[in-house]
Amino acid sequence: xxxERILAQNGFAQSEIMLDLYDLKKVYPTPKGDYVVLExxxxxxxxxxxxxxxxxSGCGKTTMLSMIAGLNPISGGGISVLGNSIKGPxxxxxxxxxxxxxxxxxxxxxxxxxxxxxxxxxxxxxQKEDICKYYLHKVGLEGAFNKRAAELSQGxxxxxxxxxxxxxxxxxxxxxxxxxxxxxxxxxxxxxxLIEIWNKEKITAVMITHDVDEAIFLADRxxxxxxxxxxxxxxxxxxxxxRPRTRKAVIEHDDYYKYRxxxxxxxxx
Amino acid sequence: xxxxxIKITRFVGLGFFEPVIRLSRGEESKxxxxxILKKIVAPLASILLFLGVWQAGSQALYNIEADSRIxxxxxxxxxxxxxxxxxxxxxxxxSCQPNTLPSPAQVYGAFKTLLKDHKVINADKKRFKEKTAIxxxxxxxEGKNPIVYTGRPSFVDQIxxxxxxxxxxxxxxxxxxxxxxVVIGLSSTLRSSFNWLIQILKPVSPVVWLLLVFMVxxxxxxxxxxxxxxxxxxxxxxxxxxxxxxxxTAMGVxxxxxxxxxxxxxxxxxxxxxxxxxxxxxxxxxIFTGLRITFSVAWMVLIAIELLAQSPGLGSFxxxxxxNGANDSNSKIIVAMFVIGIIGxxxxxxxxxxxxxxxxxxxxxx
Numbered sequence: 001x002x003x004e005r006i007l008a009q010n011g012f013a014q015s016e017i018m019l020d021l022y023d024l025k026k027v028y029p030t031p032k033g034d035y036v037v038l039e040x041x042x043x044x045x046x047x048x049x050x051x052x053x054x055x056x057s058g059c060g061k062t063t064m065l066s067m068i069a070g071l072n073p074i075s076g077g078g079i080s081v082l083g084n085s086i087k088g089p090x091x092x093x094x095x096x097x098x099x100x101x102x103x104x105x106x107x108x109x110x111x112x113x114x115x116x117x118x119x120x121x122x123x124x125x126x127q128k129e130d131i132c133k134y135y136l137h138k139v140g141l142e143g144a145f146n147k148r149a150a151e152l153s154q155g156x157x158x159x160x161x162x163x164x165x166x167x168x169x170x171x172x173x174x175x176x177x178x179x180x181x182x183x184x185x186x187x188x189x190x191x192x193x194l195i196e197i198w199n200k201e202k203i204t205a206v207m208i209t210h211d212v213d214e215a216i217f218l219a220d221r222x223x224x225x226x227x228x229x230x231x232x233x234x235x236x237x238x239x240x241x242x243r244p245r246t247r248k249a250v251i252e253h254d255d256y257y258k259y260r261x262x263x264x265x266x267x268x269x
Numbered sequence: 270x271x272x273x274x275i276k277i278t279r280f281v282g283l284g285f286f287e288p289v290i291r292l293s294r295g296e297e298s299k300x301x302x303x304x305i306l307k308k309i310v311a312p313l314a315s316i317l318l319f320l321g322v323w324q325a326g327s328q329a330l331y332n333i334e335a336d337s338r339i340x341x342x343x344x345x346x347x348x349x350x351x352x353x354x355x356x357x358x359x360x361x362x363x364s365c366q367p368n369t370l371p372s373p374a375q376v377y378g379a380f381k382t383l384l385k386d387h388k389v390i391n392a393d394k395k396r397f398k399e400k401t402a403i404x405x406x407x408x409x410x411e412g413k414n415p416i417v418y419t420g421r422p423s424f425v426d427q428i429x430x431x432x433x434x435x436x437x438x439x440x441x442x443x444x445x446x447x448x449x450x451v452v453i454g455l456s457s458t459l460r461s462s463f464n465w466l467i468q469i470l471k472p473v474s475p476v477v478w479l480l481l482v483f484m485v486x487x488x489x490x491x492x493x494x495x496x497x498x499x500x501x502x503x504x505x506x507x508x509x510x511x512x513x514x515x516x517x518t519a520m521g522v523x524x525x526x527x528x529x530x531x532x533x534x535x536x537x538x539x540x541x542x543x544x545x546x547x548x549x550x551x552x553x554x555x556i557f558t559g560l561r562i563t564f565s566v567a568w569m570v571l572i573a574i575e576l577l578a579q580s581p582g583l584g585s586f587x588x589x590x591x592x593n594g595a596n597d598s599n600s601k602i603i604v605a606m607f608v609i610g611i612i613g614x615x616x617x618x619x620x621x622x623x624x625x626x627x628x629x630x631x632x633x634x635x
Binding site: 069070071088089090091093094095097099101103105106114115118168 | 538539550
């Protein structure tokens with residue numbers, strides 16, 4: 001079987017795999033014939049693994065992520081979570097979007113509650129509220145439970161976005177350049193928030209980023225994609241830093257510049 | 270304290286009072302004086318200009334009419350009759366007044382007459398009520414209908430009836446148009462299948478709507494002997510005015526931010542939650558724009574519909590005065606015109622206030 005062959009290549013045992021993309025293909029029909037965005041894309045992500053995906057703009061990273069989220073139909077191959085193929089979107093895959101995408105007319109708490117209500121529909125109101133408050137607390141928004149999303153800064157809104165994604169306790173967390181629209185100072189803060197909450201929850205995460213430093217700091221493994229059309233996985237790099245990590249320790253580590261050079265070399269060729 | 274006052278004046282659309290408040294507190298006197306000139310003195314000057322043009326115009330029309338009367342008398346009955354006519358017109362006698370555009374002073378006079386008339390009718394009503402109170406009590410205990418006042422309605426009563434009709438029509442429009450707009454907005458299939466109907470019905474004239482409603486309501490109320498003119502007029506008003514809301518709601522619902530829809534999909538919200546928690550709130554601003562247009566259209570067509578449907582209200586007031594042809598009828602029509610305009614403006618302001626209250630992008634509350 002095809003997928004077993006690929007498993008053997010990667011050397012992951014079946015029971016270890018959380019997310020499996022096999023022979024994934026995406027085609028957009030155009031008047032001039034089919035445009036193949038992704039082809040023969042194979043990727044396995046282990047349980048409790050954090051991977052980051054880097055590649056040039058327009059190479060199909062976001063397409064791939066929205067296919068995993070179930071928002072974009074698959075043209076060929078398949079995606080499975082814990083061995084079950086996905087059918088459309090679902091709360092087993094949480095998404096943090098590029099823009100915070102909060103409902104601006106709701107409070108921070110209500111925005112988180114929107115998903116929690118759905119997933120923990122049998123819990124009491126108090127329990128649900130406690131879950132929301134716990135995660136909002138974790139992302140540093142203790143004082144802003146009842147502020148409307150429209151009143152929050154971009155960085156604060158993305159914090160709510162993180163809380164919303166974690167609060168529904170997904171099996172896989174998908175992050176589509178979540179900090180791309182923020183200034184570098186806020187981006188650093190939010191990376192810390194994200195990694196802190198992730199260290200506790202250890203949810204399998206797939207994150208797209210343009211930022212090489214971010215990719216190294218957050219990931220267990222950096223996946224490099226070739227430029228489109230017909231994009232696929234070009235190379236992978238395992239980041240062997242111990243967790244929990246601090247930014248300072250990572251930057252001062254001997255291997256840091258080696259990793260960095262490797263990634264930049266890939267992107268420049 | 271006066272910061273709050275400024276906020277309130279801004280909120281209700283009286284922002285032009287802001288420099289007065291600021292000046293009275295001694296803030297930036299030069300800037301605020303200029304603002305007062307611009308926002309209060311200039312509009313007042315334009316009002317005076319308007320009144321001046323009106324006065325001159327009505328004077329000119331009066332002279333044309335008077336001259337033609339004198340000439341007519343001269344041609345018909347000779348010199349003596351012409352001189353008599355001239356004296357009659359100059360004396361201000363009611364019987365030979367030229368019938369033309371009334372001057373501002375005449376209109377103001379008619380306004381006062383109407384108010385006085387309202388007081389008289391009100392007093393009359395009160396007296397009637399007192400007189401019949403005991404008798405009515407007796408009649409109701411016997412199971413008979415109480416005797417009600419059937420005298421002539423005053424001008425203020427007409428205004429109130431018109432406002433009632435417009436609100437009834439507006440509510441009907443909301444209850445029909447918003448659900449239709451939401452359903453059509455949600456489904457592109459329905460949108461394209463019903464688009465022709467909306468596009469054809471939208472430009473239909475109020476008069477035709479009235480006749481259509483008349484046909485239907487007449488048949489439906491065949492057995493009851495209640496007055497159906499109110500039903501006919503408010504239903505026609507609602508049907509005429511609702512199209513802006515249908516179109517705007519459908520547009521708002523169909524163009525909800527794609528990010529919000531994605532969130533709803535990822536969280537697997539139920540269809541009910543998706544509509545009520547995501548789609549409706551985010552299309553509220555556009556829905557309200559539609560409702561505001563609907564409201565102003567409703568007020569505009571109301572007058573024409575009342576006029577035709579013979580249902581009580583400002584429209585029939587105008588029509589009756591025109592048919593009446595009394596000496597001050599023209600002035601009363603102009604009074605009604607201003608009242609209609611001012612009430613329309615106030616109603617639009619009311620809608621604007623509600624709109625700023627419910628839309629999420631603006632800062633809310635005072």
